[in-house]
Amino acid sequence: MEDDFKEDRRVDDPDSSSHKEEKVGTKRQYSENDDVKPSSSSKQNNLSHTKQDDQVLESARAEMGEVREENQRLKMRLDRIMKDYQTLQMQFHDIVQHDHQPKKLTTNPNNPHLEIEEPDQLVSPSLRRFSCDVRKDDEKKKSSSIEKNAIREDHHEQIDYRDGLNLGLGCKFEASKSDASDPPNSSFEEQQKDDAADTNWIPNKVLKTSKSVGGDDEVLQQNPVKKTRVSVRARCDASTMNDGCQWRKYGQKISKGNPCPRAYYRCTIAPSCPVRKQVQRCAEDMSILITTYEGTHNHPLPISATAMASTTSAAASMLLSGSSSRSQAGPGPSTTAADLHGLNNYYQSAADAYKSSQFYIPGSSFSSSSHNSHPTITLDLTSFPPSSLSSYNSLSHFNRFSSIPKFSSTNLNFSSSESSTMPWSNNGSSFLSYNRNQIGFLSNSYQNYMHKNNINPIIRPPPPSPQQQQFLQESTIAAATKAITADPSFQSALAAALTKIIGDTNGADQRGNNNGCGLTTYLNNNTSSTNLHQPGGGLSFVAPASLPFSIPRSSAASKAENGDQTN
DNA sequence: CGGCTTTGACCGGCGC
């Protein structure tokens, strides 16, 4: 993502400056012509014209100088951010590898791909799991052997971790992927196989019938992984949100505690795609549609679907980052990790609260149903007026309302009601001024985060003086940089957001369908083909420019909404 | 006629 960002800036900057130079050039040409070919008007007139031109030229030059300076400053800031990002990324990789190495791994003779933990390391992974029900199960079922538990735990750990980072774009987290001895040049089909195995979304019946002889597979299948879910709450009149994907309804149920039926959809872009989504209206507020995504797309996504996918992916990786941070609780490596991943502390407390079912942030939650314990992250988009969800000109809504989705579980509150207090000043800088509003929410979210964690707390006093404003701007940028670089999962979210921003600035000719609630239109307003979440150069694909998407028929929608219920 | 939705049946997990 950083490359995209960089490239965009590189392209952006010369453009803006050359644009200015062009203007100046024209003016200069005019004045030169004036000099060479004096018109029939008087010399006085001519002189005053020349003076005027000189003044214009001077002011234009001064302006150009300012713009260049601003560009230099921005470039330097960007470089700083990129350097910090790279450093932190390397440190993150180190930590991840460090996290894997201490487990004394041996190879299962039956399956060389399967790594078994030594029994004395069993305590460690037990702290790592975010969804603790599996653990409870294991504790209950003491009949199972320790080794079997170890295998199970290890499998869950690896799959869960990778999967969460995969969610959406089907990109692999290279650090963990490299552990597996997959051939480097695996085909798309192999990729699909991998994904299908990773996602464990194979129906139970298939699992039952397809049990292989190998005991390892059996172990895997006996205990399917609880998948990370990303729930999106948005105000929407239609029966489903238009997230850019193609879905087929395969079931509908009344769930307990909600009179509205829950509809089950599966992704039909690829026949083997394991991704499911559940759509249900909120019981408290029928205008809110809750869409829950689960699984990983194992196929290229349409452009219009990438934003939602990357957003959910970022959210899921946030959640999993929280879960992984748990493993680092305690002395030793955890100290480093905590230092490096300040956000994780927050995740961890969230995870703790999640475990004790006490975690609640208004309008957001780590939710877990009583029946099954899928770790769920909720993106609360309800602060958007419905019109902004269905409008293609959603960017204008961003600007008008300065309202951005909340990443609820981490309380990285992207809704910026306080954007007016943003210390980003508009110094006529081409980039900042153009994207001030879009960047504003990012900075604001950093502020929220930092405020919560007492990291360089940005106090919001009465409007600061210009000097204070300058200082605040600098300190906020520095603090924001720190926040960005402090946590890789936040970088994922940032990547999604930045992609949207960058996409937004590139002109607006990407027009998908606008059926239902055009969620994708503001998540993905004119997103160009992007490769997000590909640390280390993961899967890369260019989605087709547009794909036909089926939309729920209005009759069906009304039926569903009129309480056409089963069971 | 193919693709999609509807809907009752079925299955498995979980709590009691």
Next chain:
DNA sequence: GCGCCGGTCAAAGCCG
């Protein structure tokens, strides 16, 4: 062990 509940299946029906 039983009942509840979430999730899925698959036949029937609908629609373009």
